[in-house]
Amino acid sequence: MKKHPLPDKKFFDLQAQNQFNVQQYASSGSLEATPYNRRDFYKIWVLIGKSILHYADRSIEINQPALIFTNPLVPYSLESKVAARKGYSCIFTEAFLKAGGRIEHLQQSTLFKTGSDKVFFLDKTQLAAVNRIYEDMMTELATDYVYKYDVIRNYVNLLIHISLKMQPALSSAPHANAAARIAAMFMELLERQFPISSPDRELKLKKANDFAKSLSVHVNHLNHAVKEVTGKSTSILISERITHEAQALLKHTDWSVSDIAFSLGFEYPTYFNNFFKKNTGVTPLSLRR
Template structure:
C-alpha cells in the first residue's frame, strides 16, 4: 500500500497566482506534485478519487471513492493518500478573492467552512462528472485573457459551494477515543487559529499555556498533561514552534520592521524578540532578511 502525506504548501504567496488570490491545479499520479504552501492564508476546495485518511480538527475520516473536501485556513488538517492510484483537482483562494463587496457573506459563516461544519462529501458518478467539469473550466479560464475571468471563476467556485450545500455530508467521522486526545486537538486547532498574523498593530493574544487553558476552560495542568501524552511535546514547545515559524514567515515575506514583527507576536520590546529568536534558532531575526 502506498502512503503519501500531503502537507500544506510552502513558499507560496499571492504574487505567485495567475489571478490575485486564486489558483487551480490538477493532482494525481501522472500530474505535477501538489504545490505546498508555507502560510495558511488560503481556503481550499478539492475533488479526489482514491483512498485517503484525513485528520480534521478533532475528527478524522477514512475515504474510498470520490470525495469533495473544503479546507479552512483556520482549522488544521492533514491528508494521507493510502491508495496506489489517485486523481483529482483543487483550487486555493483567499476570502478577498471571493468577496466582491463588504456586503458579501463571510466564508466564516458558510456551513462548509465553519469549525463545527462537515467538510467532506462523497460524490456520485453524476456529481463527480459535474464538479470535475467546473474545475476543468477554471483551469482553462485562469490562463485566458478574458477581462472578466475573475468574475467567471468566482461563479464557478460559488456553484461548487452551492451544489455541495445541497448534498448530504459524510457521517463517517471517527472521534478521538479519550479526553486527552480531544483536548489536544482543540488546543492545536486554537493555536493554528491565531495565525497567520495579518496586521502589525494587534499583538498576539494567546502566548502561553495558561492563556490557552483559560480559552479552553480547562486547568493548565490538565492541558499540559494531555498535550504531552498525545504529542510527546509540551504545550510550551508547540506554542514556541508556531511563533518561530510565523516569525520566519513574516521576516521573509513582509517588509515590516523587526520591531513591528516582534510586537505583532507579543513581544513588547525588540530586544525581547531578538533574544527569544536567537535562543531558539541560533541566529538573529535580521539574518533572515534578504
C-alpha cells in the same frame, strides 16, 4: 456621454493571481500521511482514491469520490490507502471571494466553519458536474479575458451552492492515538502563524482557547494531550514560540517595538515588554543594542 476605456487586464491579474489557483492533479507512490500547509488559503478539492482524512481528534474514511472543503486554520493530513489518487483542486484567499461581493466571513461560513466536517461524497452524475466546473475554471484561467477572475468567482460560488444542497459525510470514531494527533496538529497550527512577514499582520491564535476552538476540541482536552506528548503545557509552548519570533524580529528587522508588539498580538507595547523580559531576562530594546 464620455467613454471610459476598459481597465488594463494586468491590474486585475496582479490583484487576483496570488489569491487563486486551480489544477488537476494525480499522485502515486507514497502511502504516508501528508499534511496540507498552504497558509491563508481555503481549498475546495475533488479526491478520487481511497484515503483517510485526519483531523485533530477525528478521521473520515474516503471510499468514493468526494468533494472536500478545508479551512487554513484547521490543519489536517491525508493518508492514502491506494498507490494512486487523482482529482481537482482550487485554492483561494478570503479576499478573492470578497472582491466579488461575497461578504460573508468564510471562517463563519457553513462550509468552512471550524468544528464541522465538510466532506461530500459524489455519485457519478454529481462527480461529472463538479469535474466540469473545474475544467471550466482551468479553461477560463488560461484566457486573456479582462474579467476572467469574476467568471472564476462565479464558478467557485457554484461549487459552494452545489455543496450546500448536499449532506456531509460523517466522521468515524476518534483515532486510538488521538493525543499524539492533537498535539501534532497543535504544533503544526502554531507553526503556521510564523514567520510574521509584515507588521500589519496580527497573530490570530494567541491563547490555548484559540487553538482549541480551531481544532474543535475542549481546551482541557487539548492541554492534556499536549502535556502528555510534549511534557510542556500549551501556554508554555505558545509563549516559547512567540518569544522566539520576537527575538528574530528584533534582530533581523527594523520594525519598531510597537509594531512587533502589535504583530505578535499584544495590545500595548508595555504588555510586550513585560512578556519579553519575563521570558528572556532582558528588554526588547536591550536585545537590539
